[in-house]
Amino acid sequence: MASNDTHTASVGIVRPQIARFTDPLKLRGGSVLREYELVYETYGRLNAGRSNAVLVCHALNASHHVAGYYEDSDNTGWWDNMIGPGKPLDTDHFFVIGVNNLGGCHGSTGPSSINPDTGKPWGGDFPVVTVEDWVDAQARLADHLGIGCFAAVMGGSLGAMQALAWTIRYPDRLRHSIVIACAPNLSAQNIAFNEVARQAIITDPDFHGGAYQLQGTAPKRGLRVARMVGHITYLSDDEMASKFGRQLKHGKPGYTFDTEFQIESYLRHQANKFADYFDANTYLRITKALDYFDPAFACGGELSAALKDVSAGILVVSFTTDWRFSPERSREIVRALLDNRARVTYAEIDAPHGHDAFLLEDPRYHRLVAAYFNRVAAEIRP
Amino acid sequence: MASNDTHTASVGIVRPQIARFTDPLKLRGGSVLREYELVYETYGRLNAGRSNAVLVCHALNASHHVAGYYEDSDNTGWWDNMIGPGKPLDTDHFFVIGVNNLGGCHGSTGPSSINPDTGKPWGGDFPVVTVEDWVDAQARLADHLGIGCFAAVMGGSLGAMQALAWTIRYPDRLRHSIVIACAPNLSAQNIAFNEVARQAIITDPDFHGGAYQLQGTAPKRGLRVARMVGHITYLSDDEMASKFGRQLKHGKPGYTFDTEFQIESYLRHQANKFADYFDANTYLRITKALDYFDPAFACGGELSAALKDVSAGILVVSFTTDWRFSPERSREIVRALLDNRARVTYAEIDAPHGHDAFLLEDPRYHRLVAAYFNRVAAEIRP
Numbered sequence: 001m002a003s004n005d006t007h008t009a010s011v012g013i014v015r016p017q018i019a020r021f022t023d024p025l026k027l028r029g030g031s032v033l034r035e036y037e038l039v040y041e042t043y044g045r046l047n048a049g050r051s052n053a054v055l056v057c058h059a060l061n062a063s064h065h066v067a068g069y070y071e072d073s074d075n076t077g078w079w080d081n082m083i084g085p086g087k088p089l090d091t092d093h094f095f096v097i098g099v100n101n102l103g104g105c106h107g108s109t110g111p112s113s114i115n116p117d118t119g120k121p122w123g124g125d126f127p128v129v130t131v132e133d134w135v136d137a138q139a140r141l142a143d144h145l146g147i148g149c150f151a152a153v154m155g156g157s158l159g160a161m162q163a164l165a166w167t168i169r170y171p172d173r174l175r176h177s178i179v180i181a182c183a184p185n186l187s188a189q190n191i192a193f194n195e196v197a198r199q200a201i202i203t204d205p206d207f208h209g210g211a212y213q214l215q216g217t218a219p220k221r222g223l224r225v226a227r228m229v230g231h232i233t234y235l236s237d238d239e240m241a242s243k244f245g246r247q248l249k250h251g252k253p254g255y256t257f258d259t260e261f262q263i264e265s266y267l268r269h270q271a272n273k274f275a276d277y278f279d280a281n282t283y284l285r286i287t288k289a290l291d292y293f294d295p296a297f298a299c300g301g302e303l304s305a306a307l308k309d310v311s312a313g314i315l316v317v318s319f320t321t322d323w324r325f326s327p328e329r330s331r332e333i334v335r336a337l338l339d340n341r342a343r344v345t346y347a348e349i350d351a352p353h354g355h356d357a358f359l360l361e362d363p364r365y366h367r368l369v370a371a372y373f374n375r376v377a378a379e380i381r382p
Numbered sequence: 383m384a385s386n387d388t389h390t391a392s393v394g395i396v397r398p399q400i401a402r403f404t405d406p407l408k409l410r411g412g413s414v415l416r417e418y419e420l421v422y423e424t425y426g427r428l429n430a431g432r433s434n435a436v437l438v439c440h441a442l443n444a445s446h447h448v449a450g451y452y453e454d455s456d457n458t459g460w461w462d463n464m465i466g467p468g469k470p471l472d473t474d475h476f477f478v479i480g481v482n483n484l485g486g487c488h489g490s491t492g493p494s495s496i497n498p499d500t501g502k503p504w505g506g507d508f509p510v511v512t513v514e515d516w517v518d519a520q521a522r523l524a525d526h527l528g529i530g531c532f533a534a535v536m537g538g539s540l541g542a543m544q545a546l547a548w549t550i551r552y553p554d555r556l557r558h559s560i561v562i563a564c565a566p567n568l569s570a571q572n573i574a575f576n577e578v579a580r581q582a583i584i585t586d587p588d589f590h591g592g593a594y595q596l597q598g599t600a601p602k603r604g605l606r607v608a609r610m611v612g613h614i615t616y617l618s619d620d621e622m623a624s625k626f627g628r629q630l631k632h633g634k635p636g637y638t639f640d641t642e643f644q645i646e647s648y649l650r651h652q653a654n655k656f657a658d659y660f661d662a663n664t665y666l667r668i669t670k671a672l673d674y675f676d677p678a679f680a681c682g683g684e685l686s687a688a689l690k691d692v693s694a695g696i697l698v699v700s701f702t703t704d705w706r707f708s709p710e711r712s713r714e715i716v717r718a719l720l721d722n723r724a725r726v727t728y729a730e731i732d733a734p735h736g737h738d739a740f741l742l743e744d745p746r747y748h749r750l751v752a753a754y755f756n757r758v759a760a761e762i763r764p
Binding site (some may be wrong): 028030128130187188189191193195196199200202205221225229232237241243245246254255256264267268271291297 | 409512575
């Protein structure tokens with residue numbers, strides 16, 4: 001499967017599209033979005049039977065721009081190594097959809113959008129959104145595109161939570177779910193890291209209770225700190241050690257508060273880049289969506305009970321050095337699926353990169369996903 | 383050893399003392415402290431041979447107040463479970479000294495002290511201090527107290543780094559070193575967490591380049607975030623899970639930005655408490671001291687070479703669930719000591735509490751330390 005031209009094959013130039021919805025969407029938190037837009041991209045062709053569509057859900061800071069590149073920039077999609085002609089999710093066989101989630105900051109309705117009730121940006125008034133709300137909105141996008149049943153829904157990390165939620169919420173609307181680097185819910189430690197990020201943002205004096213857009217400012221200091229915390233949890237300790245170790249920027253210690261270690265430079269650079277393009281209100285909402293995700297909660301903590309109606313085939317993939325969502329957490333999902341005699345395939349990939357491994361081009365990982373999609377493709381009735 | 387009255391035995395009411403030094407102290411970073419004060423406490427009695435003194439070095443947020451309590455408050459010393467009559471470090475046998483390190487905020491000369499050159503608080507101008515600088519100042523305190531050679535120097539975490547540095551810097555001035563929950567240097571991940579804490583403080587608009595005291599303010603927002611990050615690394619994932627798990631404050635999710643999970647309340651509470659008593663400039667300097675500690679650096683990264691002159695007996699203790707300074711890091715120290723045929727005892731304590739375990743009263747841990755101090759006591763010539 002992994003041919004030599006995997007690295008160059010691309011879906012090519014892509015263009016985002018917008019779908020507008022005027023049917024009110026009731027959110028889990030109780031509020032209602034009267035109308036909203038979703039920005040999305042598609043790659044490959046929908047077959048006549050409308051049976052080859054794959055929905056790819058994004059994680060924390062990604063977007064609908066999953067593969068290919070834009071005409072006017074070299075901005076490559078965040079999972080371009082996974083999706084394209086001849087790639088593990090092969091656009092010669094599948095019609096792939098990427099969508100920016102509600103509350104996002106890449107074009108779908110979110111805190112920076114205009115609140116139709118006030119004519120001003122939503123800001124801090126934009127409601128809390130959950131994984132289930134996102135899945136509901138994605139189902140409406142599927143309706144809009146005339147897709148009754150996905151061949152697969154796929155995601156990594158928070159994206160995988162959506163892929164898992166699809167199996168519970170719309171069991172008849174997907175045939176497979178691909179759940180990569182996931183957990184059935186956040187641990188106390190995961191929530192704690194999210195809370196640090198939120199506090200950094202909320203206590204930034206430029207936050208203004210979320211109404212910073214109206215003040216012509218943005219809580220960039222807080223967003224930088226939030227990103228630094230997050231970034232640490234995406235990499236494994238070993239990966240950081242081998243990439244940066246204790247390397248000093250100037251070869252020897254200066255005993256000042258200037259940047260001394262390469263790891264400090266790297267984090268500051270990542271933080272600055274992130275704060276320049278990401279929206280703080282979106283970041284807050286995405287961390288809350290992560291915190292709240294817990295399908296077992298409604299079943300008294302019994303994940304098996306929560307997954308009892310799953311009919312999709314499920315591929316669960318974890319990475320050995322992922323300490324954000326460790327293999328042990330993925331195995332909780334697998335065990336609960338096995339309790340229900342679900343069709344589950346589980347693989348633990350020995351990879352050094354930590355949580356971020358799901359985004360990287362590891363041959364064993366990609367061969368595994370490619371093989372799974374081969375099976376999915378074989379089932380498709382054109 | 384661990385008798386039933388261990389829990390109640392206390393050194394009783396204690397009073398801090400101040401030692402003033404007018405001999406200039408050259409710091410590793412190049413600057414010179416012309417004069418300085420160290421605040422310290424002592425427990426037990428120095429014997430006639432001056433051979434039963436034990437120095438206890440503190441970690442990040444602790445102080446000279448190691449054991450006992452103050453007359454006018456119920457403020458108990460931070461290692462009171464370890465030190466007292468009949469306790470592992472038995473004040474019936476040993477003369478114990480606790481000292482607040484230079485750059486601290488509990489009475490020793492630090493950023494809040496008056497800079498004699500300007501007549502104003504040092505603030506951001508207080509120099510960077512290192513573990514070695516602290517050890518040098520502690521050696522002067524030993525001179526001041528007429529102690530030529532310690533029976534032992536002891537510490538946990540950053541305190542253990544000082545206990546280790548003593549064996550390198552003053553090999554003839556201690557007979558034993560007790561190195562608990564330590565690492566031979568910080569990993570890239572450790573430095574990364576420190577850098578998050580520093581950025582949170584430094585980018586707080588109330589920081590004023592460290593001169594906040596003159597502005598009548600303090601960067602409490604940043605200090606809170608710094609403390610939250612630190613706190614996460616002190617506890618194990620499992621300990622957080624068993625203490626807080628996903629417990630909701632109000633039993634069910636509210637889908638708002640109010641505190642939802644117990645772990646959030648806990649972190650916020652700890653952060654507020656800390657920001658009310660701790661100084662941000664001190665916090666910055668202590669994290670830098672941690673980052674810089676690396677005895678092997680001067681020997682081309684060879685820890686064995688750095689420890690070649692060690693003559694003290696050394697007890698190294700680690701805790702299985704400590705992910706800040708994992709047992710693997712302690713074993714690096716042990717291996718380097720064994721390379722030098724040093725007298726080393728190593729114990730890995732199976733404890734669920736993470737890094738904080740070194741402060742807790744675990745019977746196996748305390749019995750081990752007690753047994754080691756029995757041996758130290760047996761060697762003492764009164």
